[in-house]
Amino acid sequence: MSELQKTPLNAAHRALGARMVDFGGWDMPVQYTGIIDEHTAVRTAAGLFDVSHMGEIEVRGPQALDLVNYVTTNDASKLAVGQVHYSGLMYETGCFVDDILVHKVSDAEYFLCVNASNQDKDFAHIEQWRKEKGFDCEAVNRGPELAQIAVQGPKAIAVLQKLTGTDLAAIKYYWFADGEVSGERARIARTGYTGEDGFEIYVAPEQAEARWRELLAAGEEFGLKPCGLGARNTLRLEAGMALYGHEIDASITPYEAGMGWIVKPAKGEFLGSDVLERQRAEGVKRKLIGLEMRGRGIGRDGYEIRVDGVAAGWVTSGGPSPTLGKNIGFGYLPVDKAVAGTAIEVVVRSQAVEAVTIPTPFYKRAK
Amino acid sequence: MSDYPETYRYTKEHEWVALDGDTGTIGITFHAQKELGDIVYVDLPRAGTKVEAGKSFGSVESVKAVSDIYSPVTGEVVEVNADLADGPEKLNEDPHGAAWLVKIRLADMGEVETLLSLEDYLAYIEA
Numbered sequence: 483m484s485e486l487q488k489t490p491l492n493a494a495h496r497a498l499g500a501r502m503v504d505f506g507g508w509d510m511p512v513q514y515t516g517i518i519d520e521h522t523a524v525r526t527a528a529g530l531f532d533v534s535h536m537g538e539i540e541v542r543g544p545q546a547l548d549l550v551n552y553v554t555t556n557d558a559s560k561l562a563v564g565q566v567h568y569s570g571l572m573y574e575t576g577c578f579v580d581d582i583l584v585h586k587v588s589d590a591e592y593f594l595c596v597n598a599s600n601q602d603k604d605f606a607h608i609e610q611w612r613k614e615k616g617f618d619c620e621a622v623n624r625g626p627e628l629a630q631i632a633v634q635g636p637k638a639i640a641v642l643q644k645l646t647g648t649d650l651a652a653i654k655y656y657w658f659a660d661g662e663v664s665g666e667r668a669r670i671a672r673t674g675y676t677g678e679d680g681f682e683i684y685v686a687p688e689q690a691e692a693r694w695r696e697l698l699a700a701g702e703e704f705g706l707k708p709c710g711l712g713a714r715n716t717l718r719l720e721a722g723m724a725l726y727g728h729e730i731d732a733s734i735t736p737y738e739a740g741m742g743w744i745v746k747p748a749k750g751e752f753l754g755s756d757v758l759e760r761q762r763a764e765g766v767k768r769k770l771i772g773l774e775m776r777g778r779g780i781g782r783d784g785y786e787i788r789v790d791g792v793a794a795g796w797v798t799s800g801g802p803s804p805t806l807g808k809n810i811g812f813g814y815l816p817v818d819k820a821v822a823g824t825a826i827e828v829v830v831r832s833q834a835v836e837a838v839t840i841p842t843p844f845y846k847r848a849k
Numbered sequence: 850m851s852d853y854p855e856t857y858r859y860t861k862e863h864e865w866v867a868l869d870g871d872t873g874t875i876g877i878t879f880h881a882q883k884e885l886g887d888i889v890y891v892d893l894p895r896a897g898t899k900v901e902a903g904k905s906f907g908s909v910e911s912v913k914a915v916s917d918i919y920s921p922v923t924g925e926v927v928e929v930n931a932d933l934a935d936g937p938e939k940l941n942e943d944p945h946g947a948a949w950l951v952k953i954r955l956a957d958m959g960e961v962e963t964l965l966s967l968e969d970y971l972a973y974i975e976a
Binding site for chain 2: 518779
């Protein structure tokens with residue numbers, strides 16, 4: 483077995499008494515005080531997450547935009563400098579290599595934030611198509627050179643503002659600024675994976691531990707808590723956000739995942755655009771749905787979904803929603819059944835448990 | 850409540866048994882609840898159910914995952930802790946005491962001798 487990869491904050495997590503797990507080859511904290519406790523802190527105050535395992539890829543050069551637009555579904559030409567959007571990194575099949583955030587740094591530079599366990603695959607994929615199409619630009623895998631810390635929750639802005647002269651209120655949701663935190667360079671993006679307001683900060687690895695400690699201290703008066711991947715998962719689930727390897731993967735298209743909004747056919751040809759165009763015209767056969775358990779039990783990844791007593795689909799993610807006090811999940815169903823309000827059953831350890839399809843997001847913050 | 854009673858016997862699957870006459874009270878260990886995290890469901894057999902050592906008789910579900918509970922002994926369930934149905938979080942709070950799972954009348958008293966002593970169990974989880 484190969485050695486687990488560690489983020490620059492590994493020792494800090496252990497010092498805080500975190501429970502560590504192997505997450506896609508990374509030694510990561512799953513929880514500190516408890517998932518529900520941490521989840522609630524993010525919904526009501528603030529939470530601090532080490533997301534340094536996430537990958538970062540820079541695309542630079544005269545044709546940086548052309549390469550980004552060729553390998554992804556969204557239209558990066560619509561981004562202003564300092565703006566961010568969610569997008570799908572595509573195979574020719576119209577299925578997901580990964581789901582990513584695209585940041586426009588300048589006309590000739592795009593910064594992609596990608597999933598930890600996909601970063602090498604993503605980089606190889608982007609490089610392959612850069613060479614194949616001869617785009618005049620370079621792609622750089624910056625994952626190892628950057629740590630990433632997320633401050634999330636209604637108090638996130640107050641916590642972070644104590645440590646930076648960068649005017650955070652001036653950064654709109656899904657925009658970013660290159661500024662400083664504690665006088666050290668930082669890329670500050672108003673993005674997140676929790677359904678709350680908050681920031682994701684990219685810093686040099688050698689700065690990560692100091693920023694982490696400062697943020698913990700700055701957040702104390704606001705009730706900020708360090709949060710692990712367990713809470714990250716329950717938070718994103720409530721917020722109706724997909725997780726690669728669950729809701730989306732190399733066999734799922736954006737239309738099936740209910741992400742038609744990130745597909746921009748008008749921008750011209752891109753990887754998988756022909757397949758996606760055909761699917762858009764003909765309609766999908768299966769669709770991602772939200773579900774709520776009615777009976778006692780939790781539908782988890784891979785559990786069978788039945789409609790009228792017959793196997794019809796599968797659960798992709800599921801768990802308790804600490805905010806709503808219900809058990810929720812995502813799953814795939816044939817399109818004719820993928821309508822909110824459909825009575826379904828989830829097979830929980832050989833017991834069919836009543837559930838119903840419901841609209842997502844399950845939780846939406848008050849603005 | 851992380852005190853592990855000296856008089857209990859333990860299993861590598863992180864259950865404990867406290868013997869009283871021919872009846873054993875069964876629970877999961879502090880270590881087990883800590884590994885599981887916030888517990889949201891506990892599924893237990895009904896009184897009268899015959900259980901077999903090493904076989905699953907129920908499950909504990911946390912926010913993250915489901916884990917089987919393995920019976921440390923062979924016998925018949927004579928009592929079930931009804932408090933856990935409405936208060937599964939008690940398993941996080943007092944796993945060695947109030948949050949016991951079931952009481953089993955042992956078919957073979959000698960079986961308990963094959964289980965781990967406290968010292969062996971602590972050595973096992975610290976390994």
